[in-house]
Amino acid sequence: MTEPDATGRFGRFGGRFLPEALMPAAKAVEAAFREAWADPAFTTEYRRLLTHYAGRPTPVTECARLSRALGVRVLLKREDLAHTGSHKINNVLGQALLARRTGKRKLIAETGAGQHGVATATAAALLDLSCTVYMGEEDVRRQALNVFRMELLGAEVVPVSSATNAGTLKEATNAALRAWVNETEEAHYCLGSVMGPHPYPWMVREFQRVIGDEARAQCAELLPTAVPDVVVACVGGGSNAAGTFAGFVGTPARLVGVEAAGGSAVDKGVLGVLHGFTSHFLQEESQVLEAHSISAGLDYPGVGPEHVHLAERGRAQYPSVTDEQALRALRLVTRLEGILPALESAHALAWVVDAAGTGELPAGSTVLVTLSGRGDKDVQQIREHLR
Amino acid sequence: MSVAVAGVAEHLKAAGRPLLVPYVMAGVVPDWVELVREVAAAGADAVEVGLPFSDPMLDGPTVQRAAARALDRGARPRPLLDELAGLDAGVPLVVMTYANIATTLVPGRGVAGFVDHLAGVGVRGAIVADLPLEESAEYRARAAEVGVDAVLLAAPSCDDDRCREIARASSGFVYCMSSMRITGEQEHLASSARANARRLKAMTDLPVITGFGVSTPAQAVQACADADGVVVGSALMRVLVDGAGVGAVVDAVAGFRAALSSASPGE
Numbered sequence: 169m170t171e172p173d174a175t176g177r178f179g180r181f182g183g184r185f186l187p188e189a190l191m192p193a194a195k196a197v198e199a200a201f202r203e204a205w206a207d208p209a210f211t212t213e214y215r216r217l218l219t220h221y222a223g224r225p226t227p228v229t230e231c232a233r234l235s236r237a238l239g240v241r242v243l244l245k246r247e248d249l250a251h252t253g254s255h256k257i258n259n260v261l262g263q264a265l266l267a268r269r270t271g272k273r274k275l276i277a278e279t280g281a282g283q284h285g286v287a288t289a290t291a292a293a294l295l296d297l298s299c300t301v302y303m304g305e306e307d308v309r310r311q312a313l314n315v316f317r318m319e320l321l322g323a324e325v326v327p328v329s330s331a332t333n334a335g336t337l338k339e340a341t342n343a344a345l346r347a348w349v350n351e352t353e354e355a356h357y358c359l360g361s362v363m364g365p366h367p368y369p370w371m372v373r374e375f376q377r378v379i380g381d382e383a384r385a386q387c388a389e390l391l392p393t394a395v396p397d398v399v400v401a402c403v404g405g406g407s408n409a410a411g412t413f414a415g416f417v418g419t420p421a422r423l424v425g426v427e428a429a430g431g432s433a434v435d436k437g438v439l440g441v442l443h444g445f446t447s448h449f450l451q452e453e454s455q456v457l458e459a460h461s462i463s464a465g466l467d468y469p470g471v472g473p474e475h476v477h478l479a480e481r482g483r484a485q486y487p488s489v490t491d492e493q494a495l496r497a498l499r500l501v502t503r504l505e506g507i508l509p510a511l512e513s514a515h516a517l518a519w520v521v522d523a524a525g526t527g528e529l530p531a532g533s534t535v536l537v538t539l540s541g542r543g544d545k546d547v548q549q550i551r552e553h554l555r
Numbered sequence: 556m557s558v559a560v561a562g563v564a565e566h567l568k569a570a571g572r573p574l575l576v577p578y579v580m581a582g583v584v585p586d587w588v589e590l591v592r593e594v595a596a597a598g599a600d601a602v603e604v605g606l607p608f609s610d611p612m613l614d615g616p617t618v619q620r621a622a623a624r625a626l627d628r629g630a631r632p633r634p635l636l637d638e639l640a641g642l643d644a645g646v647p648l649v650v651m652t653y654a655n656i657a658t659t660l661v662p663g664r665g666v667a668g669f670v671d672h673l674a675g676v677g678v679r680g681a682i683v684a685d686l687p688l689e690e691s692a693e694y695r696a697r698a699a700e701v702g703v704d705a706v707l708l709a710a711p712s713c714d715d716d717r718c719r720e721i722a723r724a725s726s727g728f729v730y731c732m733s734s735m736r737i738t739g740e741q742e743h744l745a746s747s748a749r750a751n752a753r754r755l756k757a758m759t760d761l762p763v764i765t766g767f768g769v770s771t772p773a774q775a776v777q778a779c780a781d782a783d784g785v786v787v788g789s790a791l792m793r794v795l796v797d798g799a800g801v802g803a804v805v806d807a808v809a810g811f812r813a814a815l816s817s818a819s820p821g822e
Contacts, residue, residue, distance in 0.1 A: 189710035
């Protein structure tokens with residue numbers, strides 16, 4: 169995967185579509201990131217936190233029973249074992265260090281499932297920053313425990329709704345961007361995925377590429393072929409997939425990003441502009457639609473610009489799976505491996521389960537799946553659906 | 556000079572008084588086109604017509620509610636624009652919207668399709684709130700070709716060089732953002748409003764019009780000590796979303812007009 173061009177684009181997608189009031193702030197984030205990412209003092213501190221605080225490297229787990237059941241060899245990259253329970257911590261530690269470096273005293277974040285919110289609140293606590301997390305009202309209801317976790321960590325959680333929409337990740341992002349307009353002087357916007365205005369899609373991928381780089385090295389040790397045949401990750405905005413793909417884009421591995429059926433922006437989206445970038449968005453008559461998924465983390469009507477670019481180039485494919493497929497896969501993996509995946513990750517697993525069944529994944533092939541997070545946060549949701 | 560042949564700037568300069576640009580959300584009430592006409596007759600020098608968008612990044616609660624009300628009524632940008640065709644309000648209409656609408660209004664034609672459509676229905680200017688200088692080259696070029704003025708916003712956070720560039724690239728007028736806030740009523744006019752207007756006035760011959768948070772006639776007068784005029788949005792839309800009729804909006808516009816005109820020695 170490459171750096172975006174000077175306008176912040178991956179091919180036709182990306183850019184910086186912001187109100188003039190936010191342009192200086194976004195440019196300052198880019199300048200600060202470029203400088204920090206080239207500064208060994210910054211990257212050393214970042215890597216130290218990843219190792220001694222976040223618990224990296226996360227292991228790759230060979231799924232013996234699932235592999236036998238499916239007839240393909242399944243390896244899981246265990247981001248669920250990172251501190252706070254998902255890959256989100258990789259990105260927020262980087263951004264929180266960046267905020268501190270640029271003298272900001274506050275983090276603003278949006279969250280869907282709450283994983284990014286919890287991670288941001290955690291990094292804020294660690295680095296003595298204040299933190300406000302915007303969360304859709306519907307998600308506040310669905311993820312009550314994560315709301316409580318954020319509050320325990322000292323963050324303020326602001327429930328968001330709008331007159332026309334239910335209040336999920338899209339509304340939360342609108343609110344966070346509006347808050348950033350009002351607070352550019354003191355606050356860093358800690359965006360949670362590979363979306364938003366340049367440099368966020370690129371910067372977040374760079375903070376997440378640790379997933380792919382580690383997995384690539386781990387696969388080289390584990391596999392006689394060194395590289396798995398297929399690399400799979402779920403895609404909402406697409407940060408865990410972007411980080412994972414970054415490690416394998418230069419290999420022959422087939423890259424598969426799995427979207428939720430009710431949020432399949434790569435496939436069903438229309439070229440447009442939302443939240444500061446141009447990409448594919450679910451929309452009708454110029455109005456952006458709400459995505460619908462059992463997983464709050466995949467409830468986003470768009471997708472990171474680099475993913476659409478990879479799709480357009482034919483380098484990655486983006487199938488989608490339904491809530492039911494995800495739940496079925498979740499139950500199967502939990503029973504067979506003793507690992508409860510997050511509902512987001514269950515989408516990636518569902519594609520593997522079904523593709524193995526249909527023969528789209530040839531018998532005997534090797535599949536690496538990024539398990540982006542653990543399912544503890546989703547237990548209540550899962551229970552409601554499986555009962 | 557008639558509106559039809561003049562650009563927005565020429566029309567505004569010809570007004571020779573502190574300029575009043577009321578904002579009306581298209582589709583907010585069934586007879587919104589009539590509201591535009593009445594607002595113009597009540598003393599507007601141009602009318603800013605908002606196109607409702609599901610995700611308005613720069614708008615505060617009041618304008619969000621106005622947009623939601625329009626969308627709930629089933630109003631959509633393209634048919635709304637078509638309703639404006641043939642309206643002779645006597646003053647220029649300037650559409651305000653977001654980049655997604657500008658990009659998708661005419662499928663497959665991008666921003667060129669948008670400005671062509673504006674020109675086709677007689678709209679004289681456009682403001683696309685999240686299409687900054689760097690992303691606006693194609694839009695500005697096409698707008699110039701078809702005679703639609705592309706109004707750019709200058710924020711207090713811009714440095715002088717950037718402000719100068721924005722002023723140079725803008726046409727029709729320069730939109731002076733009063734403060735680093737989203738739209739919405741404020742108790743006091745931000746101190747940055749006058750400073751930003753003064754800075755812009757020194758950089759351009761175009762009218763400089765201050766918006767964001769201009770909430771009362773007194774604040775409008777205050778803002779016009781440095782700016783050529785004001786945009787008034789939330790204060791008018793609140794009247795509607797709180798349930799009053801269009802007559803109350805027209806009265807409010809007349810109130811702003813009276814205050815601005817009596818404060819002007821030239822009137």
